[in-house]
Amino acid sequence: MSENVPNDLLYTEDHEWARQEGNLVTVGITQFAVDQLGDVTQVDLPREGEVLKAHEVCGSVESVKAVSDVYAPISGKVVKVNSPLQDSPEYVNEEPYDGGWMAQIEMSNPDELKGLMNSAAYEEFLKEHEG
Amino acid sequence: MIDFGGWLMPVNYPSGILDEHKATRTAVGMFDVCHMGEVHFRGARAAEAVQRLVTNHVAKLHDGRAMYTVACNPRGGIVDDLIVYRVKPDHFLIVVNGANIAKDYQHFVQQVGSWCEIRNASDETGLISFQGPKAEACLQPLTRAPLATLKPFHFLPDVEVAGRPVWIARTGYTGEDGFEIFCAVPDAEPLWQAMLDACAGVGGKPVGLGARDTLRLEARLSLYGNDLNDETTPLEAGLGWVVKFDAGDFIGRDALLRQRDAGLARKLAGFVMLGRGIARHGYPILDRSTGAKVGDVTSGTVGPTVGKNIGLGYVPAGLARAGARLLIDCRGKPTEAEVVEGPFYRR
Numbered sequence: 005m006s007e008n009v010p011n012d013l014l015y016t017e018d019h020e021w022a023r024q025e026g027n028l029v030t031v032g033i034t035q036f037a038v039d040q041l042g043d044v045t046q047v048d049l050p051r052e053g054e055v056l057k058a059h060e061v062c063g064s065v066e067s068v069k070a071v072s073d074v075y076a077p078i079s080g081k082v083v084k085v086n087s088p089l090q091d092s093p094e095y096v097n098e099e100p101y102d103g104g105w106m107a108q109i110e111m112s113n114p115d116e117l118k119g120l121m122n123s124a125a126y127e128e129f130l131k132e133h134e135g
Numbered sequence: 136m137i138d139f140g141g142w143l144m145p146v147n148y149p150s151g152i153l154d155e156h157k158a159t160r161t162a163v164g165m166f167d168v169c170h171m172g173e174v175h176f177r178g179a180r181a182a183e184a185v186q187r188l189v190t191n192h193v194a195k196l197h198d199g200r201a202m203y204t205v206a207c208n209p210r211g212g213i214v215d216d217l218i219v220y221r222v223k224p225d226h227f228l229i230v231v232n233g234a235n236i237a238k239d240y241q242h243f244v245q246q247v248g249s250w251c252e253i254r255n256a257s258d259e260t261g262l263i264s265f266q267g268p269k270a271e272a273c274l275q276p277l278t279r280a281p282l283a284t285l286k287p288f289h290f291l292p293d294v295e296v297a298g299r300p301v302w303i304a305r306t307g308y309t310g311e312d313g314f315e316i317f318c319a320v321p322d323a324e325p326l327w328q329a330m331l332d333a334c335a336g337v338g339g340k341p342v343g344l345g346a347r348d349t350l351r352l353e354a355r356l357s358l359y360g361n362d363l364n365d366e367t368t369p370l371e372a373g374l375g376w377v378v379k380f381d382a383g384d385f386i387g388r389d390a391l392l393r394q395r396d397a398g399l400a401r402k403l404a405g406f407v408m409l410g411r412g413i414a415r416h417g418y419p420i421l422d423r424s425t426g427a428k429v430g431d432v433t434s435g436t437v438g439p440t441v442g443k444n445i446g447l448g449y450v451p452a453g454l455a456r457a458g459a460r461l462l463i464d465c466r467g468k469p470t471e472a473e474v475v476e477g478p479f480y481r482r
Binding site: 042043045046048064066068069071 | 146147151152153345349411412413415436437439466
């Protein structure tokens with residue numbers, strides 16, 4: 005499998021990605037996660053204004069095959085969610101790193117970014133853990 | 136790929152579950168169902184033996200005719216759901232679920248093994264299912280067998296497809312018109328390729344287990360292991376139409392008669408989700424006023440053609456009526472659903 009792992013993003017072991025822009029972090033799920041799920045039929049997003057802790061469930065992605073929780077990669081307040089996904093969940097399949105973003109979080113502890121993987125580490129992680 | 140009763144089978148091919156589903160509803164879907172089991176009954180008492188095993192009326196069959204039925208245990212629980220084919224008055228074929236081959240064969244032999252010859256031909260028989268509105272048009276060029284006059288639940292033994300000896304049955308598990316092609320195992324791969332080539336031009340596609348589930352559930356066809364098992368009876372499962380009490384002294388008849396006379400405590404209900412969420416196998420069904428668990432979801436998925444999330448589950452008989460509201464515990468979120476009768480999808 006050729007993995008689509010952009011090198012400007014950070015990654016979690018649960019297959020979320022995080023894009024840092026100043027104090028804001030945009031969050032979604034990776035191509036690998038999307039490939040495992042198949043056709044996404046429903047996305048549950050966090051609420052705007054909700055305060056999340058890192059590793060806490062912040063939403064879920066449901067496909068024909070399965071339902072999977074989405075975990076917050078970092079702690080902070082949800083400032084924006086991609087509400088069009090409620091009606092067009094297929095964006096998660098088609099553009100997991102662009103139109104399929106799920107939430108934007110205002111970081112409360114930027115040090116947590118150090119706990120995330122860069123693209124090289126995530127690719128290595130995929131090789132080791134997911135064959 | 137997943138392990139399906141010892142067979143490695145794909146959940147989906149590269150085009151994905153929704154695309155495979157649509158191909159089957161609009162053109163042709165091809166299913167490798169070689170895992171299904173084939174058991175032959177031969178001899179002067181073959182009909183009697185089959186009738187002892189199944190609840191439907193075997194004497195109503197004639198040569199070239201097939202029927203859906205179940206085999207029950209003495210408690211009325213379902214050993215398996217089956218299709219019985221009458222080849223000749225002294226030769227019947229029973230097609231069983233792949234995961235149940237060993238269990239069914241043992242049950243058959245134990246119950247009626249001394250009445251006739253029972254041969255498990257599962258390992259040497261391949262089965263390809265060719266389903267969809269364009270199935271007949273795509274298959275006809277490959278065979279001289281007259282498909283236009285072959286009616287649903289009829290079959291033609293000893294014919295050819297793409298030059299290979301096969302049996303063609305007008306049966307399937309998708310709610311569409313279609314055919315199931317029985318062949319020798321070495322012929323399965325070349326037949327698959329020939330049939331795939333024959334339907335590729337109209338958008339025909341191979342279909343994996345994922346879309347097989349969405350297709351069969353939209354047509355409200357039961358899946359053994361989910362909706363049916365050794366503890367559920369055909370009356371509870373809504374399969375009363377395959378139980379013919381006047382057919383003969385079949386195994387489970389007394390228990391089913393008692394259950395019919397006493398009334399059913401629970402029934403398999405079909406439902407559509409009103410709230411967001413897909414009900415999945417094993418999710419609890421709750422009482423709407425008390426929140427207490429009253430049943431379980433046995434099957435649930437997206438219904439791509441019906442445009443709703445749909446499912447089946449056992450509920451108290453009083454709730455199994457059209458319009459009744461259920462509450463389904465979707466991973467901690469109680470979600471409303473409404474009971475509907477009949478298939479979710481009809482072609």
